[in-house]
Amino acid sequence: MTSGRVSSGKLAEIGKDIAKAKKLLEEGLLVGIPTETVYGLAGNALRADAVTRIFDTKNRPHFDPLIVHVAPHRPLDNLVARLPAQARQLADALWPGPLTLLLEKTPVIPSLVTSGLDAVAIRCPDHPLAQQLLAELDFPLAAPSANPFGYVSPTTAQHVEDQLGKSIPYILDGGPCKVGIESTIVGFDNGGHPVIHRLGGISLEKIEQIAGHARLQINHSSNPSAPGQLQSHYAPRKKLLLGDLDVLIAAHAEESVALLTFRNHYAAVAMDHQIMLSPTGNLEEAAQRLFDALRKLDQMPVDLILAEEVPQTGLGRAINDRLHRAASN
Ligand code: TXA
Ligand code: MG
Numbered sequence: 001m002t003s004g005r006v007s008s009g010k011l012a013e014i015g016k017d018i019a020k021a022k023k024l025l026e027e028g029l030l031v032g033i034p035t036e037t038v039y040g041l042a043g044n045a046l047r048a049d050a051v052t053r054i055f056d057t058k059n060r061p062h063f064d065p066l067i068v069h070v071a072p073h074r075p076l077d078n079l080v081a082r083l084p085a086q087a088r089q090l091a092d093a094l095w096p097g098p099l100t101l102l103l104e105k106t107p108v109i110p111s112l113v114t115s116g117l118d119a120v121a122i123r124c125p126d127h128p129l130a131q132q133l134l135a136e137l138d139f140p141l142a143a144p145s146a147n148p149f150g151y152v153s154p155t156t157a158q159h160v161e162d163q164l165g166k167s168i169p170y171i172l173d174g175g176p177c178k179v180g181i182e183s184t185i186v187g188f189d190n191g192g193h194p195v196i197h198r199l200g201g202i203s204l205e206k207i208e209q210i211a212g213h214a215r216l217q218i219n220h221s222s223n224p225s226a227p228g229q230l231q232s233h234y235a236p237r238k239k240l241l242l243g244d245l246d247v248l249i250a251a252h253a254e255e256s257v258a259l260l261t262f263r264n265h266y267a268a269v270a271m272d273h274q275i276m277l278s279p280t281g282n283l284e285e286a287a288q289r290l291f292d293a294l295r296k297l298d299q300m301p302v303d304l305i306l307a308e309e310v311p312q313t314g315l316g317r318a319i320n321d322r323l324h325r326a327a328s329n
Contacts, residue, residue: 011165014157014173016129021172022136025050030057030167032146032160033133034174035125037098037182037201038153038291039160040069040143041168048110051142055112057167060149065115066142067183068122071134072096078108079120079140084192086211093210096126098179098201102187113142123183129174145182152234152294152326155180159295180288181318186214199318201287218321234291234322235329236298240305242327248306258300260293260307260323262286273300283315290319294326 012032021031025042028050033042041058043050045068055062070076072095076083081104083091090099105120114120122140125131134141145153146160154160157173165171184200186207194207194214207214241248245259249268258273259266263281265274275293277286297305307323310316 009166012161012168012171014161014171016173017170018129018133018136018172021133021170024170025133025137025141028053029169030054032154032157032164032168032171033130033141033143034157034172034177035069035127035130035143036177037125037179038155038177039146039157039171040125040130040141041146041160041164042069042141042143044137045069045113045140045142046108046110047139048112051110051112054142054144057164058144058147058149060144062112063115064144064149065117065121066113066144067100068109068113068120069130069134069141069143070122070124071137071140072124072131074134076103076122079106079122080104081106084188086192086194087186087188090186090194090207090211091124094202094206095124096131097124098126098181098183099123099207100183100185100198100200102185102197119187121185127174129172133172150235150329152236152291152298153182155288155291159292176288176292178288179284180290180292181315181322184318186211187217189215199321201315201318203314204317205314234294234325236294236305236326237329238298238302238305239329240294240297240307240323240327242307242309242323245306245308252304252306255304256302257304257306258297258302260297260305262308262310273302277310277319281311283310283313283319286310287315287319290322 030043100123102119155177157171179201182200184202185198187195194211
């Protein structure tokens with residue numbers, strides 16, 4: 001499955017060659033890069049042609065802005081006009097890591113990157129290969145998740161190859177992502193207080209411990225003029241229903257189903273049609289496995305995927321958010 005618009009017919013090379021990735025990025029081309037959350041589709045954030053190529057390759061609408069990735073300890077002065085005190089505290093405590101901050105941008109950032117918004121999304125990834133690459137570049141990297149728009153994010157180099165392999169020249173292989181869901185996105189209100197725009201790899205509890213009470217402003221819009229997250233996103237192609245699994249299994253007894261379960265097996269369904277996220281009930285492990293599980297379920301010879309929520313605490317909130325979006329297609 002590829003976005004045909006920029007297909008070369010050849011499959012991307014997968015490797016660990018930082019110099020090769022650097023050279024391609026310096027030419028304005030795109031590279032699949034590993035991060036601790038999910039793989040990104042990276043291009044030079046300061047070059048409009050590279051940024052346009054990102055939107056085209058993903059078939060991503062231009063109203064959905066991109067995250068800019070920076071190397072650790074690099075000053076943000078040229079990219080960001082102001083850093084609220086709470087933003088500094090969060091960055092000091094959680095970067096490198098799965099936290100994205102929305103900060104007032106300088107004119108250096110092309111408005112294409114932010115879809116015309118005044119704030120730019122910035123994060124410093126916690127992955128050795130991504131950091132090494134960023135340290136060798138003299139520009140930051142715009143990188144959305146490396147999947148066609150709306151589909152499940154990739155957590156291995158092979159996932160990127162499967163979907164975008166014909167559209168990009170190179171994928172830097174950093175192994176399976178250890179967090180497995182996207183970064184938490186935090187903006188700031190006029191008083192400098194944190195506002196969470198997307199639940200992700202850093203829990204709400206952690207944000208509040210560092211920066212005080214955080215308001216949730218999660219976008220569930222299906223209105224394409226609203227930037228940010230659409231309600232149907234992170235979605236497999238098969239229909240996914242979310243709820244009490246005993247009830248769902250009984251209600252769909254006549255259909256062929258596969259299950260996404262948190263920590264239990266269900267005797268009514270064949271074992272090879274069930275994926276358990278964490279036998280010990282560990283939410284970090286469940287997050288790490290979630291997107292790979294959705295891809296595998298999507299490929300099973302069944303009509304329907306049935307899934308259950310996980311506990312609504314810690315990373316469980318972000319997992320449940322993704323499950324609800326996966327169920328909205
Ligand atoms: O973990 C992650 O954040 C991954 C890795 C590759 O870093 N990236 C990622 O990017 O998830 P993407 O493009 O799939 O999701 C970025 C989200 C979108 O929902 C977008 O609307 C929001 O960030 N976003 C980006 N810039 C924004 C801005 N200036 N204001 C509000 N939301 C913004
Ligand atoms: Mg994405």
